[in-house]
Amino acid sequence: GAVVSQHPSRVICKSGTSVKIECRSLDFQATTMFWYRQFPKQSLMLMATSNEGSKATYEQGVEKDKFLINHASLTLSTLTVTSAHPEDSSFYICSAQSSGANVLTFGAGSRLTVL
Amino acid sequence: GQSLEQPSEVTAVEGAIVQINCTYQTSGFYGLSWYQQHDGGAPTFLSYNGLDGLEETGRFSSFLSRSDSYGYLLLQELQMKDSASYFCAVSRSGNTPLVFGKGTRLSVIA
Numbered sequence: 001g002a003v004v005s006q007h008p009s010r011v012i013c014k015s016g017t018s019v020k021i022e023c024r025s026l027d028f029q030a031t032t033m034f035w036y037r038q039f040p041k042q043s044l045m046l047m048a049t050s051n052e053g054s055k056a057t058y059e060q061g062v063e064k065d066k067f068l069i070n071h072a073s074l075t076l077s078t079l080t081v082t083s084a085h086p087e088d089s090s091f092y093i094c095s096a097q098s099s100g101a102n103v104l105t106f107g108a109g110s111r112l113t114v115l
Numbered sequence: 116g117q118s119l120e121q122p123s124e125v126t127a128v129e130g131a132i133v134q135i136n137c138t139y140q141t142s143g144f145y146g147l148s149w150y151q152q153h154d155g156g157a158p159t160f161l162s163y164n165g166l167d168g169l170e171e172t173g174r175f176s177s178f179l180s181r182s183d184s185y186g187y188l189l190l191q192e193l194q195m196k197d198s199a200s201y202f203c204a205v206s207r208s209g210n211t212p213l214v215f216g217k218g219t220r221l222s223v224i225a
Contacts, residue, residue: 034212106157
């Protein structure tokens with residue numbers, strides 16, 4: 001089945017630093033990947049849609065200059081949280097859909113803690 | 116806009132059957148999915164309904180009524196490991212991101 005790898009699983013950083021999270025589709029090509037954020041005991045909120053070879057589409061209220069998304073290949077999308085602050089601490093999860101499937105496959109998620 | 120409603124918490128006894136309902140309002144509808152998420156983990160796919168009716172996958176079944184904008188997830192022979200959060204999610208087309216409900220936290224007790 002489709003597998004999505006996400007790295008790192010956990011990261012702790014100081015306020016003001018930038019953090020990059022990678023999302024890879026291991027056994028299929030993903031022209032589109034989706035980035036979600038989840039705060040404790042809450043639902044998954046879509047942040048942006050990552051499109052291979054073009055700019056990401058951000059949801060309303062998500063700062064595109066703060067959450068930089070790069071989808072340079074058919075198997076890799078990255079999310080960079082720039083100048084992270086404590087309020088950015090959250091669980092970030094990427095997902096991808098293999099062609100023809102009605103199923104989103106999620107990465108294992110990245111738990112970001114900003115001190 | 117889109118909104119999905121599902122109960123926030125459900126408690127059920129081991130071995131029993133539990134049904135988690137989901138109603139939705141969306142502009143455009145393609146299908147209803149269900150995902151399971153254990154604490155600290157990522158969501159995992161359980162079931163998908165694109166057409167009305169019941170889909171059965173082992174102990175889990177999912178139902179959809181497009182005319183009623185309603186679906187449910189049915190879990191049978193509950194096990195302790197089924198304690199998790201369950202999310203219904205709507206897709207508006209075949210390649211759009213899922214919009215998730217707020218999740219139902221299921222607690223299975225002995």
